[in-house]
Every structure is written in structure tokens, then in C-alpha cells.
């Protein structure tokens with residue numbers, strides 16, 4: 068570079084700065100720094116430094132374990148949540164009773180492939196939540212394999228007296244596993260009804276997971292008053308592959324299924340609430356929550372122990388930083404998300420004189436590293452403006468549309484809904500199975516999820532929506 072060195076150098080610096088700025092804008096819309104950036108960093112330091120999220124989850128899964136609605140463990144979970152909120156000094160800690168279904172899996176759930184030569188092969192199955200039992204001696208019948216309800220209907224009488232095997236895998240080519248789940252889960256939810264319409268004697272469904280292993284995944288299913296109830300179970304993906312291969316080889320096999328599940332009258336459970344009261348607009352409420360119940364498999368660590376811990380930790384972190392919000396932030400541990408949504412429904416239906424819900428934020432997608440928030444209209448644009456601060460907690464995307472099952476009833480009343488979206492590639496490896504245990508949770512990822520929920524709750528409580 069010729070001429071006066073200093074002048075050239077400053078021009079050189081200017082060009083470097085300019086190109087850097089252009090570069091970052093094209094890469095990621097570097098947001099305008101906000102005065103919440105430093106708070107976001109303080110929240111992250113507290114979340115990671117204390118490692119309290121993991122300690123709290125450990126406390127829940129060790130002291131309570133899996134906690135299906137209506138079970139004694141579920142009642143323990145309600146007490147655990149209340150005691151934890153009181154111990155952490157939340158305000159107005161209380162229970163809101165709600166009646167929930169009581170379904171009990173029982174001790175018998177087994178299936179065998181019976182070969183014509185008498186050989187038996189065990190299949191790993193779990194009863195689906197809500198299923199009826201088989202007779203004590205079980206159900207033994209031939210099997211028809213289908214990949215859709217349309218295919219089943221097209222079989223006509225061929226399914227009569229058979230076990231209907233629904234074997235359409237979750238589409239693993241999709242970027243988000245939740246999309247794959249939504250595309251396959253109707254087999255679990257409605258398989259029993261469709262099997263009964265086709266004259267089937269039982270239904271068996273490929274587990275909702277992209278992972279090939281021998282762990283079956285349970286989950287909710289439903290019956291219809293218009294047709295007989297048939298026993299229904301999920302089989303592991305390894306078992307599904309084996310069964311399908313034998314059927315394709317034209318082997319004249321039969322399936323024997325034994326289930327001892329039972330449904331009982333509803334029992335009382337509760338939503339558990341605790342708050343940081345607003346200083347300026349206490350009547351305006353930001354709900355932050357997850358569901359306290361889990362399936363009776365594994366420990367319910369990711370589903371939804373992580374979401375409950377995220378919500379409780381969010382308030383604890385803000386308290387530990389000496390922060391009291393302008394609007395009330397209310398942590399809600401929703402009852403009965405897995406098989407009835409009674410908690411979310413009851414929460415939204417409850418009359419709350421003088422209160423106005425301005426937002427509901429849910430975490431129910433596991434304790435993995437936070438990546439994004441899904442935001443329902445009309446809140447999307449407002450939340451987008453907080454992108455700068457959100458980056459400090461690992462959130463690099465704000466996407467249109469979001470919420471969560473438990474806050475759905477509130478959203479249907481017009482309350483804006485936000486859902487935490489963590490990295491999702493491993494969620495369905497563990498979802499609703501014995502694999503959903505705390506050793507599958509990374510301390511730092513869980514803590515960052517709490518930090519993301521804490522920051523979002525604070526931003527909404529301070530800025531409104």
C-alpha cells in the first residue's frame with residue numbers, strides 16, 4: 068500500500084470492519100445489541116454455574132421416578148413440586164385440584180411369534196395407555212401388516228379375526244423428528260379403532276422412534292363408542308422388523324399377545340402453581356410450565372421432567388439474581404398431559420377474577436440444548452426483536468407457530484403461546500420408554516434450557532407482548 072501509512076491503515080481498518088459487518092448480516096442477521104444482553108449472560112452464568120437444574124431433575128427422578136396420572140407416584144410428584152416451590156421461596160404456591168384418568172398397566176405384557184413348528188420367539192411390547200386387557204390366556208391369531216388405515220380398509224375381510232400390525236415407520240428423512248412423529252402417530256392413537264372396524268382382534272403398532280432397538284415405546288391411544296374395544300400394544304422397532312420380515316417370507320406365523328391393563332374411575336390430582344408476583348402489573352400473568360405426569364416407563368427424565376425443571380429453575384434463577392418482574396411470572400406444573408390433558412384444560416377453564424394472561428410458555432420437548440422458540444401470532448414480531456439477547460442462551464431461531472399441548476387450551480382463548488424447541492434428534496430415542504432416564508440428560512444442555520426459559524419469561528414480563 069503506497070502514500071501516508073497511517074491514512075491507508077485506517078482506510079484498511081474501515082474496509083475490514085465493513086466487510087465483517089456485511090459478512091455477519093448475510094450469515095445470521097446479527098441483531099442489534101439490546102440492553103438485555105448482559106442480563107442474558109448473567110442468567111447463563113447462574114444456570115451453568117449452579118448446575119441446579121440437574122440437581123433438581125435428579126431429585127425428581129430419584130424421589131419420585133415415573134409418575135403416570137392416577138398413580139401413587141403421581142401424587143408424590145404433586146407433593147414434590149409443591150414442596151420444591153415452597154423451599155425455593157416462590158409466592159402463592161398452591162394446588163389446583165383436577166380429576167384425572169387412572170389407567171394401570173398391570174404385570175403382564177408379553178407377545179410371542181408362534182411358528183408352525185412350535186418354535187416361539189419373544190417380542191418386546193408395551194401396552195398402549197388406555198388399552199384393555201386380553202383374556203388371561205391371551206389372544207392368539209394370524210397377523211396382517213399394513214402401513215395405513217386406507218391399506219387396512221382395502222383388505223376387506225382379510226383382517227377379520229387377525230392381529231392388525233401397523234408398521235409405517237416415522238419418516239427419518241425429515242429434518243425435525245417431531246414432523247416424523249406427527250406423520251406416524253395416528254397409528255398409535257387410532258389403530259385400535261381401525262383394527263376393530265376391520266374385524267381385527269387386537270392391534271400392534273411399531274414404536275414411535277427412528278431408532279432401531281429392542282425398546283418398545285408406549286403412549287396414548289383411544290377407543291370409539293361405535294366399535295368394540297380391542298387390546299393394543301406397541302412393539303419395538305427391532306421386533307417390528309422381525310415380524311415384518313417373517314410375514315414377507317410368507318411364513319405361516321401367529322402372534323400371541325397377553326396384556327393385563329385396567330382402567331379405574333378418575334382420581335384427584337392437581338396442577339401445581341408458584342409465582343414471582345409482578346411489581347407494576349401483578350394482575351397480568353405470564354405462565355411458564357411443563358407437565359408433571361409421565362408415562363410409567365423409565366423415569367420421565369426428558370418427558371417431561373426436563374420441562375418442569377426448566378420452569379421451576381427459571382423462577383429460581385431470576386430470584387437468585389434479585390429480579391422481581393413487572394408482571395407476574397407463574398410456574399405451572401400441569402397434570403395429566405400424557406393421557407387426557409385434564410390439567411391444561413382445567414387451568415384454562417378456571418375463573419381467575421381480575422387476572423389477564425398475556426402469554427403462556429411451555430417446555431415439553433426434552434432437556435436437550437435449546438435452539439429456538441416457536442411463537443404463535445401475533446407475538447412473533449415482538450419476540451423476534453429480542454433475538455440479540457436470546458442468542459446468549461443458545462437460541463438462534465425464532466419461528467412462527469408454537470406453544471405446547473398443556474397451554475393449548477389457553478391459546479385457544481387467545482393467549483399468545485411460546486414453545487421451547489431444543490435440539491430434537493435424540494428425543495424420540497427415549498420418548499415414552501424405559502430409555503427415558505436421567506443418564507440421557509446432559510447437565511449443561513438442561514441448564515441452558517432453564518436459562519432460555521428464564522430469559523424469555525423475563526422479557527415477556529418486562530416488555531409485554
Ligand SMILES: [Zn+2]
Pocket residue numbers: 358370371404431
Ligand atoms: Zn411430554
